[in-house]
Amino acid sequence: MLPFHIIKAASEGDVSAINTVLKHYEGYIIKLSTRKLYDESGQVHYCIDETLRRRLETKLITKILAFEVA
Template identity: 45%
Template sequence: MSKLLPYEIIVKAHEGDPDAIETVLSHYAGYIRYFSKVHGQVNAEVEEYVKQKLIAALFKFRFDR
């Protein structure tokens, strides 16, 4: 299994497909939890903030470069 998300999933997530967005969030769940730790514990507020930043980045992604 490839560690990369399929291009089609990224395009669908960029277009707002909820299933594709959930696939992206699931794919990066480990990273999100790791970077959401405060003093060794996962902070739910930080975790949600990181998820929202990732979703916002999906909508800003440019395919023309």
């Protein structure tokens, strides 16, 4: 779990804290953006859709900055 002071700092725009939150959720974001592809011979290959990964990271940053700490 992320400490509250990191969440608070990230919501206030602290770049280091935002990077800490992104690092915390990196594995989950990669899992969500992994795609299964097949080559010409039918072999399965997994790759990360970088466009989707960046969109998810951007969405997370947007939600972090909109978060209001009571």
